[in-house]
Amino acid sequence: MPQTTIYVSPRSLGAPDQRPPSVATTDLARLFAGSPALAGVSLRVDAARTVALLGSNGAGKTTLLRLLATAIRPSYGRGQVDGLDLDRDAALVRERVAYLSHATGLYDDLTARENLRFAAAMLGTPDADARVERALADVALEARATDRVRDFSAGMRKRLALGRILLGRPSLVLLDEPYAALDADGMAIVDQLLSAWREAGVSILIASHATDRLAPYLDGTVVLERGVVAAVSGEGVASLPVGPAGATARVAEAIQ
């Protein structure tokens, strides 16, 4: 069993009601090869909230998370994280967002420790060596620290990717199917992470199907359906009606 207290190092975050919404989007849309993966989302998630993104495959959950992580740029509409524009202030957004994607983003030829050390160097983590060891312990991989990631199972890779997130100082955490591929111990690690972040006042957006498991941590839910918000519930989450696409396009053009 992993340690019970996981170390997360948030930036110094003010009182939730003093902070801008963690996520605020206006008619945010993204097309791939001409077809909309996200057709238009106007969503607000307040600071220090944990919100689940629900919806069937292809509903646009991953696309929304990638847009918020600045991994991709919006085709239309705009969005903000902590009041920072996804497009104009992308560099600042990156400092505040931690994103766990389907792909783990690990280098096969490096060991677990080397992967985390590299991430720490990229993230500018202070006291990097100690933090890397701590993160390895937190995700219960210290025994495999010197093994190459190439030989890791999917679950171990996922844990290591979670360990990498622990090295940052996010104010918003985006998790795409965090429980996928994990065994019971691994899932327990995710649970602990969620409560640690929640306590630290970090906002969390989770795309997942494991609603029962998530229930104790959630402030609200957002249901996506074919690229638009079908329903929201809970506290600190709101969805505005999306305007006609033509108007969005003109707005987008004006912004450009």
Place this chain on the structure above:
Amino acid sequence: MTDAGFVIAAYAVIIGGLGLYTVTLWRRLNSARRELDRDDEAR
């Protein structure tokens, strides 16, 4: 081939090519605009 032959070959390709490109461009432009209009009507 005489010098005049090369001169004719050069002018034929350059001036002819210019003309050919212009005509092709007209056709491409017309068909693009027609399609645009058709899209508008369809909506």
Place this chain on the structure above:
Amino acid sequence: MKTRILGFAALAAVAAMTAIALFVVPADLNQGDAQRIMYPHVASAWLGYLSFGVTAISGILWLWKRDLRFDAIAVSGAEIGVMFTAFAIWGGMMWGRPIWGVFWQWEDPRLTTTALLLALYVGYLLFRRLTDDPQRRATRAAIVGIVAAVDIPIVHFSVEWWRGLHQTATIASPDRVLNPAAPMIFVGTLLGMLGAFTLAWGYLMIRRYQLARAELAREEAVRIGRLEDARRGVARSEAAR
């Protein structure tokens, strides 16, 4: 309407200058009739460079202003530039054979430079087709166009030195028409042809730009339509519930 007038002016100018270059101007004393090829050759080469310059500058403007109209200018410049560059190479070859006895004279820096230019921008045009998102295509094309333009002077100097540092046999220089000692009528004809071709270039650039705009508008309309459908689709299915 104005564009149409420009088109007629270009047509008349090109026709007149072609007739003058072929039938009115006397043949060069040394180079004979082959010299007549120089007029459209030099004009085409100049317009090729101009077009690629336009493409690079529009690329920079797109990255700066994020207005897709600049991308439309960029693609117009590249396509028309490729055409004029190909003309320049063809003219150079047709000139080289009677003067130098070979179609391709490696000692001539211009021909080699121009051939590399053609390769650079054919690559640019092919590359453009591989991205279907207009904004991403514009961004990627812009940087490829900028780097290609940055490469042009280096290519030019390197090929120039390549010949210059070797000091091989002196060869007939293609730009003797621009030589100050050349008779005024040659210079006049060259400038006239340059003007006529530049008019044609302006006309073609405008039309090609209009085509690019129409294509962009159509692409955009399709995308907006799909977006609209997706937004309405869910609204409908909710109403049905």
Place this chain on the structure above:
Amino acid sequence: MSALRAEARTALAIARKDAVAELRGRHATVSTLFFSAVVLLLFGFALGPDSARLAAAAPGLLWLAVVFAGLLAVTRLHLLETDDGALEQLALYPVSRRAIYAGKALGGMAVMLVLGLVVLGAVGVLFAVDVASAWLPLLTTIVLGAVGIAAVGTFYAGVTVRLRAREVMLPLLMLPVLAPLLLAAVKATAAALAGDPFGELGAWLQLLVAFDVIMVVAGAATYGYLLED
């Protein structure tokens, strides 16, 4: 100043990571070294067996082999980043885009340097060229050539890494841009081997320096736009 130092640190971290992965996996070096050896052998078949002619053609063959192998090497180095979404992860780190370019280019330079030196040795052996007598100008040429190929290659590998048709597009876009480098490097090598009878070596080396500087600046300035998708 400290921002610049942070960028340098980032670039070094990326290059070090590439070096470690390369030493373990040997994706870029071993296969491309053999590839360049095969290319040299084929040149020998195509132009031989007249050894005087082969020796005369040696500078050109050397650089063609290096450029072709370099094409493969930069592709391999960027494919490393396609390990399970690594490129996207790299782009998400809050570091300057220039630094990412510099890091990837640095790794490419190291690989190209090894490649250039080995091919130079192979050319010396296979085509009976005396490379030892002019080692300093040759080494300078190889270093400058390696920097240029890596600078251009890193940029174009970034341009094409996400395309389906990257195997075709990379050489199509990159080789014409590399033409001046090839020309200058071949001339510099030939001049160095001949003992620089016309005093032209310096001019070619200057051209190589100019090419390297311009391409590194252009690559660093534009690489950020490649990472956005």
